[in-house]
Amino acid sequence: MNTKFLFTAVLMLCLNNQSYSQNSNYIYENGTLWHTGFYNILKSSDESVLDNTSYKSEEIALMWDRLANNGNGAWVEPLSWIYTINYKDNISAEMRIRQSDYTKTEADQAVERYKDYLGRLPYVLRNGIKLINIMKGNANFGGNNWNNSIDIYEGDLSERIIKDGNIEEMLLHEGAHSALDYLYNEDWITERNKDTKFVSKYAFDNPNREDISETFAVWLALRNVDNRLSTEDYNKVTQGLSYRIAYLNSLNFDINPIVGNTLSTESFKYEENLLFPNPVKNQINLINIDAKAYVIYNFLGVKVLEGVIKNNRVIPFDSFNTGLYFIKLDNNKKIKFIKE
Missing domain, CATH: 2.60.40 (Immunoglobulin-like)
Structure with a gap:
């Protein structure tokens, strides 16, 4: 079978199957990225704090290629075009674009393509994303916490999500992997066990890999001063994830340039039996x-x-x-x- 056709067919199935779940363990059948109610967690009209980008050099760059090793994934070290991306709040990251996939002109265009999307991410993620790898391939994006990297694969999927308007949400999800996966600890698990649901089947099936990235996205929508969820989604999320959302509130993340609502449940000890x-x-x-x-x-x-x-x-x-x-x-x- 034509593998490109198979990939596209599976992708279309995911994109068109956005129903609420009837399963008591989770709210949405697919990952949050594929629920159209979450396509505006970040908008193209939102402020970007991008300052500038600059070309640096040609270097060998370590990156994860999930299509290597017959689709099983492998660490690779391709010669890459290296750029620096600077944000207005005094943080920066390195962008590495695989030379075997892009000419220098095409690499310049790829940097232009993603710089403002990245500039709309909240500070807590941008500060945790140190490496941004761009390569060709029909694959989901990726994120690694151990080296604070995100992997952007350009192909049918990236074209579709840019067209549909949820590219920021893809970067948000993988950015949370890169910056926040260290939060899988006893505190997170304790709060998760108090909640009644996971946000998605994807989080339920992968509780110690996807739960934080999936939950962080909807938490950010709720924290936005102009709540980015419909009434139906708001009610489902707030009723099913209240403890994890309260825990994320307690961490006092900097979400600049997003304007957040004021939190009044600051960290303090709670009395019992009152x-x-x-x-x-x-x-x-x-x-x-x-x-x-x-x-x-x-x-x-x-x-x-x-x-x-x-x-x-x-x-x-x-x-x-x-x-x-x-x-x-x-x-x-x-x-x-x-x-x-």
């Missing part, structure tokens, strides 16, 4: 407190309710969505609770 039941169903019953007033925030740090504590110490809460919430009291006590 309310019941927990999880909450219809009302919050406060106990063992001497506070007079309260403010409640959702896990994104957005204030959802405030008021004076009544004599019965009951706060009605039946009209709110399921998920993770935080109460701040005027006596400096803080309480974390779940709404069922």
Whole structure:
């Protein structure tokens, strides 16, 4: 069979199968990259903090070629065109373009093609991406945390995602691999185990490889000051991933040039046994407190309710969505609770 035809057929199947999952373990049937509701996490109209690019030299560059070794992948050391990309917030990266695939003029054009896409990524990713490798091939992009690299393969897939407008989301996903995969630790796993779902089947099938990249993308959409998710997607994500999203909030990532909403759930110790039941169903019953007033925030740090504590110490809460919430009291006590 023609391998190019087979690749294109599989790709089209993924692109056209974007349904919500009926599986109780995850929200979306495919990876977040293929859900059209996530195509505008970053937009072409968003600010890019690209400063400049410059050609440096010809050098041997270590890069992962997932098509080498009969499709099993291998580390290769091709002679490459080397460029430097500088951003306005004083960070930079090295772009390496495989000479066997590109002339010098074509390499210049490839740098031009991707520089602004890269400039729209949040600081926390750009600061963690040190190497950007570009080569020809019909393959998904890749990202490696150990050497902080991303791999861009130019072929049918890259042409399609540029045309469809989710190239920034592809770079966002692989950039999270490059910059954030170190977060697979006990804290992440603890919060993940509290959540009810994975964001996608891809994350569910590969929990210790894809969960952070898949979750970070939707977290960034939620953190944007103009929330980039539909109401349906917002509700599904916030109800299924509330603990992991709250954990990412607690890390206080710099997301420049993206303008984020203000977080009010800053890191602090939470008191236990100050309310019941927990999880909450219809009302919050406060106990063992001497506070007079309260403010409640959702896990994104957005204030959802405030008021004076009544004599019965009951706060009605039946009209709110399921998920993770935080109460701040005027006596400096803080309480974390779940709404069922």
